[in-house]
Amino acid sequence: MTRTAHTSPGLCVLVVEDEPSTREELAVLLGGIPEIADVVSAESGEAAVRLLGTPAFDAVFLDISMPGLDGMDLARVLSRLSAPPAIVFVTASESHAIEAFGIGAVDYLLKPVRPERLSESVTRVLRQRGGAATDEAPHDDLDVVQIEHSRHTVFVRRADVQFAEAHGDYVRLHTADGTHLIRLSLSYLEEVWAPVGFVRAHRGYLVAAGWVHDLRVTSSSGLVACTPAGDVPVSRRHSRGLRERLMDAARSGELGRAAQ
Structure with a gap:
């Protein structure tokens, strides 16, 4: 487990990715977004489960294809929590998109992740949790x-x-x-x-x-x-x-x- 913390208030997020360089890159990108206060990284689904509740995460950014407990299985575990975090899948394949949104994912990102696309996901997490308004186009009710x-x-x-x-x-x-x-x-x-x-x-x-x-x-x-x-x-x-x-x-x- 690795951790990157800011002193300002904001979201506490968990990155779950078995590939070290991708995990580090994603954690660094998230850590550079002002709305993110704390980034915790886990190298597997099992390691992520051990971290649940310490602290309570606002969002989890997770890969799908991982040995052992994969991303879909982990998302189902997270959805059963009394206060489940927002789920953002980060994966190399779009083949699981329908299943991901069926689970209730806030977003589905394809690798390699662009910084601006990751920032959009954070905005959606904030919107879901009622934490911020946004000037992101599209507007309000998207008429x-x-x-x-x-x-x-x-x-x-x-x-x-x-x-x-x-x-x-x-x-x-x-x-x-x-x-x-x-x-x-x-x-x-x-x-x-x-x-x-x-x-x-x-x-x-x-x-x-x-x-x-x-x-x-x-x-x-x-x-x-x-x-x-x-x-x-x-x-x-x-x-x-x-x-x-x-x-x-x-x-x-x-x-x-x-x-x-």
């Missing part, structure tokens, strides 16, 4: 999403988004005109868009209730929510909540209104 490309900027209206899909380090927004990638976590998008009708249909998908015109059972995908932009898989875990939200939308006249 318009601004997406920067190399030579142009695309503005996507929230009202045009029919569903959102976790896609590695990004979220893919599906509209009638095509798809757009934005660097946000699906869990954060759910937090800010749930009040305006977006519902978790699957651990990797949000769907706008107003765009759903049908629920259907298919032979290939099981239960799906049908929108003009495409079919959205519905997991057994989320099917009841989605059906209830669609029923509420039907009673209020919202269901199908967006597609009209």
Whole structure:
């Protein structure tokens, strides 16, 4: 275990990474962020478990592929704590993104981690814990999403988004005109868009209730929510909540209104 401490108040974070150079680099980057007060490092999932509660961590930045107790297993242990820390996965593969956000991860970073991307994750941790406001674009309720490309900027209206899909380090927004990638976590998008009708249909998908015109059972995908932009898989875990939200939308006249 290694520790880097600041004297100013801020977040106490734990870095869990079995590769020494990557662990040190991540700890140094985190230690340079003003909102971070204390960085503790552990070389394995088992070492991280031994550190729990001493001190209480605000966030854990952890690798997925580790010998012994891997990152996914450790995240499940952390989620059962009475006051669980925010989880940020830091990994070389995007293949676990849907599972990660299903566990409740605040963010999912791909190696090598860029300092500005790591800073965004810390901002999300602060937002989740109610610790700070931020001037990060996008704004507040994200009624318009601004997406920067190399030579142009695309503005996507929230009202045009029919569903959102976790896609590695990004979220893919599906509209009638095509798809757009934005660097946000699906869990954060759910937090800010749930009040305006977006519902978790699957651990990797949000769907706008107003765009759903049908629920259907298919032979290939099981239960799906049908929108003009495409079919959205519905997991057994989320099917009841989605059906209830669609029923509420039907009673209020919202269901199908967006597609009209």
